[in-house]
Amino acid sequence: MSESTTREERFAHGLEVLNAVDGDSGRRVIDSLADISPELGHQIVSWGFGEIYARPQLAPRDRQLVTLGMLTALGGCEPQLEVHVNAALNVGLAPEQIVEALLHSAGYCGFPKALNATFVAKKVFAERGLLPLEQPAQEPEAASA
Numbered sequence: 137m138s139e140s141t142t143r144e145e146r147f148a149h150g151l152e153v154l155n156a157v158d159g160d161s162g163r164r165v166i167d168s169l170a171d172i173s174p175e176l177g178h179q180i181v182s183w184g185f186g187e188i189y190a191r192p193q194l195a196p197r198d199r200q201l202v203t204l205g206m207l208t209a210l211g212g213c214e215p216q217l218e219v220h221v222n223a224a225l226n227v228g229l230a231p232e233q234i235v236e237a238l239l240h241s242a243g244y245c246g247f248p249k250a251l252n253a254t255f256v257a258k259k260v261f262a263e264r265g266l267l268p269l270e271q272p273a274q275e276p277e278a279a280s281a
Contacts, residue, residue, distance in 0.1 A: 147178060150186025157189060157196055158223045165219060196227035201237055208241045208253040217253055221260040231257070231266050 141149075154162045162185075169177035189199060203220045207213040224234050234257055242250035261267050 143178075143182070146182040146186050149190065150181035150184070153185040153190045154181055157185070157200075157227060158219055159226055161219045161222045197224070197229050200224035200227055200229060201233075204234065204237055204253070205241055208238060208249050209245045211245075211249045211252065214252060214256050217256045218260055221257045222264075225260070225264065225266075231261050231269050232272070235269065 154166070158165075166177040166181060169180075189196070194202070200220060200223055204217070204224060207217045207220060221234060225231070235254065238250055238253045238257060241253065258267070261269070
């Protein structure tokens with residue numbers, strides 16, 4: 137978006153990106169702010185999605201992987217993590233990739249945060265009829281000589 141776009145144009149563009157990434161769950165977050173802080177909702181749409189998420193340097197699936205990692209690391213962001221697990225699925229990440237990213241986070245964020253994030257993903261997957269996940273085959277242990 138250029139500097140000369142209007143506030144309404146920035147919001148409309150951000151709303152297109154929000155709908156493509158987050159779908160209904162993102163719109164519900166924005167709608168839930170209408171009676172307390174509509175300006176926060178406007179900024180999330182206009183700036184967060186219209187300016188940041190719309191940047192071409194990272195693909196939407198890569199942005200979601202980064203977002204999942206950051207929300208897991210922060211902890212206490214489970215409602216936002218739920219929205220972004222849905223978004224990760226919407227932009228093409230497989231449930232197994234999401235689980236792997238959350239497993240990977242345990243080494244950097246700790247088991248409690250990785251567990252909390254995984255349980256959020258489990259809730260989203262259950263709501264979307266994606267459970268149980270197929271478990272990857274384990275490599276056989278090398279035989280001792």
